[in-house]
Amino acid sequence: MTKTKYDIDNENQWCPGCGNFSILKAMKQAFTKLKLDPDNLLIVSGIGQAGKTPNYLACNMLHGLHGRALCLATGAKIANHNLNIVVTTGDGDCYGEGQNHFTAAIRRNIDITLFVFNNQIYGLTKGQASPTSAFGMKTKIQQNGTVSSSFNPLATALVNGAGFIARGFSGNIEKLSSTMVDAMKYKGFSMIDICQPCISFNKLNTYSWYKERVFDLENNGHDNSDYKKALEIVHQNEEKIPTGIIYKKPGIPFHERLPVLRKQPLSSYVFPESELKNILGRA
Amino acid sequence: MTKTKYDIDNENQWCPGCGNFSILKAMKQAFTKLKLDPDNLLIVSGIGQAGKTPNYLACNMLHGLHGRALCLATGAKIANHNLNIVVTTGDGDCYGEGQNHFTAAIRRNIDITLFVFNNQIYGLTKGQASPTSAFGMKTKIQQNGTVSSSFNPLATALVNGAGFIARGFSGNIEKLSSTMVDAMKYKGFSMIDICQPCISFNKLNTYSWYKERVFDLENNGHDNSDYKKALEIVHQNEEKIPTGIIYKKPGIPFHERLPVLRKQPLSSYVFPESELKNILGRA
Amino acid sequence: MGNDITILIGGAAGYGIQTIGNLLSKACHNAGLFIFSVDDFESRVRGGHNFHVIRISNELLSGPSLKLDILVAIDEKTYLNHKDELAPNGIILCNDTGDDTKMSNTTSHIPFEQLARDAGGKIASNTVAAGVILAILGASFKDLEKLLQAQFEKKGKKILALNLMAGKSGYDIGKTIQFYRSFDFNKSNHSNVVMSGAKAAALGALASDCRFFPFYPMSPGTGVIVNASAFAEQFPLVIEQAEDEIAAINMAVGASFAGVRSMSVTSGGGFCLMTEGLGLAAMAEIPVVIINAQRPGPATGLATRTAQSDLLFTINASQDEFPRFVFAPGSPKDTYNAVKKAFHLSEKYQVPSIVLMDQFLIDSTRTEPDDLKIGSEHESFLLSDTKMYQDEPYLRYKISDSGVSPRCTPCSGPFLVRSTGNEHTPEGLTSEDPENRNMMVEKRFKKVKHMKKEMKMPSLLCTEASFFLTGWGSSKGSIIEACLTLREQGIDASWIIFEDIWPLDEYKLKKILRNKKLVIVEGNATCQLGSLIRQLTGIDYAFSILKYDGRPIYPEYIIEKVQQIMGH
């Protein structure tokens, strides 16, 4: 592996062969392309294998609780919207425990970029079903197979007004990193749901399973400004997995919706001592 | 008002003129049509004005926490799937605090009926924005208007596989009660999002505002088995509000997905003492 | 004691009872009088039985009162529920509904609604009532006129005229009513403030340079947010309604990490949902302030009522152990100061601070001498001069003597800021190493020694007394007043009031409490402060005066219970 400035001297705890390594690589490539220095980058994450990601990168890091990465990121972005914030999270983290924050972030159009490492399984806790697990998939605990149909994150995002929706595949690093670059350039909430084989626990959605199914939307002439087409694509069933930008439309990010933030980042105001004195006098 | 067997001697605490009274009436009508005795009916609710509903009805009641009615109802239904369970909840309760449970109930296809009293506002807590409040609506706290786009509950339900999706309007009791009957007859998870004017706090979405916009899908020859049509309808913007059953398709409810529940309700098994002794011997 | 009367005004929700209270309180404030007012309302928007009790005096009031000098019964329920609380010589003003069975020497029937209708609209009947009361108290019509002008100007000429007319007819009737006391409304120079706890908390946060208020609505906490949002135009503030309380606390932590002071406000059920995030703040050593505005539980309990029953929960909330600050102010002014202290110390020690309030403190309003100051609480502990980290590595969780490590914000210099809720190395990398774990637990707990020194010991009236009314938080005023009254009755009582709650120096506390007969007074059923005192010092209390019906503790209640205890 070539060295990058995002490398860090910390033992990686993922299973050898895990799809996450490729995502990590794609991220480094994307940051390099964006000329984003480590000290100018904040990665916020939840708990899970995906949540460990910023531990393996030279970057500013806020590694929080299971399911709550988007809340932390939203707070940080409101505090200082000059920050470049990427959130790394898992399918359980983001669509399970944290699902309420997922739609809330979309509705706020908070200007951060979300990477969901979607291995369709709870990896770190050793293989329980996740919201994106296929209906009927068997696990140690779901011995007769899951009995819930799976959650459709991209459709949920789309119908609730998300302005940048993409899917990636850890098996195509080049493509993934270029989608990442586009997502990070987008002004507003952007998300990439990334197909990621978990070699230890997901024996159904394996590398080759994905490999056989993924195709590139761009090569198929997809017009990602077309909402109706996007709606069709997010409804596509498992047999064909479209990757690339599914939908993109410009929107007003959260920090431009509030007059106080339009002026300057919240963190950069000076303490309004005299105004305050005025008020206190009249309390 | 004519007396029904669902009446109860308890002071109603809603504001005089609130849309909830009509929903309550529609519920009584629906139960009457279904010949459901009060002692054969369980209403589970959250916290909010809508959550108070079972307090004003003769029925079995489980009045829980803000946001968690669907969880309680799911537990009760798994315990005894012979129960007839209706959930009454508000837009804040169900799409805000409790949103994660909303999609989970859909994915389980748990056989209960959900009525969301959607007044597009937090009523009981005196008028803050809710997830369904119109973008830009002003409130005491959202003084410059809300800065989040609104949540689309019906579209979210549809794209995540819900099998019975309807909208109602408190201003049309007859229609509403007949939709309620259909919803309760449906085997699986059914929901009605009910437009309900909050006269105290929502000065935008008033009775006449709704009245001008609602129309009846049935009168317009809507085929509610058509997913594509349904998808269009749930995307319709505020100017036209379709009511009636938007989408309906048969599915296998949760309690028929598990072998143990297919046999009989969980609560009606006898304690398996001898099997247990076998196991303990081998522990 | 000075001139001191109490008025209760009761009626249905939506009637505007609170508006009457506000008018009275403004009139009194303008005249330099002191008030203490309490709202009592049900968990509903209209109807039901609500009331407002306002106590007025020409001297500073420490507590509320329930001995009614004037009972204004807009509805029947008010009359029935409160007539027995009338003081000797007290008077009753009843809405005239045609039925005059209640008529007596002390009871006047006043057609509030009819007069308002005559003036142009039933809606102004609360203005009629305000007029009657102000006349009785001795205010001039000019005083009332000024107030109405200020209040209704923005609403247009018609509404203003209607209210002026309604006020006048009420005032005229009031003038005909005999009452045994009156106040001097001509004084005006004073430097008092009238505030609710909710407003004081909002101001305290602003004075601490808090800029971000992520919250999820929950009574009685929402009042603080409503008050803060009144300043959102003039100040660098973002008041953001979160999708739930979990989001609120995590958004606060995220913003604080990025350098903006943040506070969330909630009540018990919401605080439950915040406990995990509280632990994250503690583990990542990110400052955050939470107001837990208590109300009766368990669960939804009595949503619009008051309680002091989350003390032990607040101190022990969240898995495992970590230093935290807990404050429980006793009045609005104390609240202002407690919130400032909460921010200051949270930032100084990089630990979470919790301010325990309750519905009574949040919603009740009182006059206090104005010394709301802007101190140094807003000054930042963030490292701004970070040049040294160009040479030496920056360690977010550097081991230090005090346990406090250098805190920088992300992307503020040529170094990396790495925070995590997992156990971590000084660099902020997750680590499972047992030695590192020990070092980090010890680092975090090193702070406690210093934190204790920041805390005020409980206040005492005097150190020698035959017993000590011992309490905390919002019942401070009632305890003080009860104590003073008892002393007037020749009973040798003192008080011990806790405002800084956690962490306390056990040895100092033991010294203070040793050999004292403690009578614990608090708004819960299990005597939590008593348990806490025993936990910290081993010292047991002698008696407890508890109240858990969801209503505030009034001085009269304490006095009655003390007399019971003493076998009077």
Next chain:
Amino acid sequence: MGNDITILIGGAAGYGIQTIGNLLSKACHNAGLFIFSVDDFESRVRGGHNFHVIRISNELLSGPSLKLDILVAIDEKTYLNHKDELAPNGIILCNDTGDDTKMSNTTSHIPFEQLARDAGGKIASNTVAAGVILAILGASFKDLEKLLQAQFEKKGKKILALNLMAGKSGYDIGKTIQFYRSFDFNKSNHSNVVMSGAKAAALGALASDCRFFPFYPMSPGTGVIVNASAFAEQFPLVIEQAEDEIAAINMAVGASFAGVRSMSVTSGGGFCLMTEGLGLAAMAEIPVVIINAQRPGPATGLATRTAQSDLLFTINASQDEFPRFVFAPGSPKDTYNAVKKAFHLSEKYQVPSIVLMDQFLIDSTRTEPDDLKIGSEHESFLLSDTKMYQDEPYLRYKISDSGVSPRCTPCSGPFLVRSTGNEHTPEGLTSEDPENRNMMVEKRFKKVKHMKKEMKMPSLLCTEASFFLTGWGSSKGSIIEACLTLREQGIDASWIIFEDIWPLDEYKLKKILRNKKLVIVEGNATCQLGSLIRQLTGIDYAFSILKYDGRPIYPEYIIEKVQQIMGH
């Protein structure tokens, strides 16, 4: 003491260390020997450094041990981390990697991987290791053969053959290694059980007629669910993964309301999210059982490690106050009984029960005499004969002397069952009336007097001793063992072990603890049991032996600390 040795086997995650442990433990169990085994693993799926410590004896073991008689180092890290824990005369088996610098009298190099590869696949190197160890311990190859057959039969002939071959070559090498002890593997008649705490908890729930396990995965709690799910085919069980912990607790409450006993299992962070639902169960008086499987925090802390640090949080969790049961079993068998008791009493008193476990207790396995009984714990307290309610009204929250009201399930008769988390009347209608509120608070707390009588006081070895090692929960075994060892050394120690934690009768407890020199032993940094004892009785402890590095408390650790305290 009997023949008693300890073996540590360490290597990377994913290597199958646990399988070796299981084979050893089965072989020992078949021979009527006693084991105590502990797993130590990192929060990762493969790689890193994991180890398994198994202690084997021909007598009942109360605690684990860290004095290694055999160290099996599959990787270098194991050798480096643990070589200093070797007992005198202990031996080391190292994976042969060509480098023989570590070779010594006590160290044998064994090519585990090479032998496995020779047998047909590297994957079987753990079987090689098991073979080596069993040979050293004195088992016959037949013993090993039987076990391998049972283990690999289902996996097909090829895999079975491979493992038999691998086991044989390990066994043959083992036979050549000198070791100073061996066991009798020919005994076989015994009535012991080998269980982990996780399995015991699952069995306890089944024996209590628990049928519904809604849960959200969280280490170390998930183990209980994995164990329960093994019985999902044969029993009327629904094991449902919830969308989050909030859903899990509320689903449990909903099911319990509808008449099915339910339990959820979680750890600290998930328990935080459950606290609001806990309060709902309390307010609505709906029985529910929760296992809080502790791990080090705050926040995510050390996800796969152990701690005893949620004691005070668990007792005080959720807003306001309510009766609850808290148990902290000390071994798997105790866990079985505690879970049964938790269900029984939760149903009897209609209050929530919490069982405090921890990663050490959940994951460690030990042999205990089999007396797992099915008692009356599964018998229902639900009213089934409800004929009387055809005449008199059914009052779900009827006021009674004991505080317990008649519980029926909804739709089970011609009456209405109405439950709510708001304050309510006996009928279950929400009510804000202060008298009703007082009555209901008092009704709920009436139960406590009776609840206390159900609780076991802490156990003591003897009532006179120069000091008392005082602890709770999972460290029971280590405390007992340390105590017995100290007594053998002539030190007059006793133990005091709490298993029933809350509510306790303060007076009885005071009697027991009075005038005793308490040395508190627990897995946290602030001495929570010490605080709790002081809170309940005012009695202070003399010393504390605390451990908060995320690892279990071993007897050796206690002994060392006692000796330090005594100035040895």
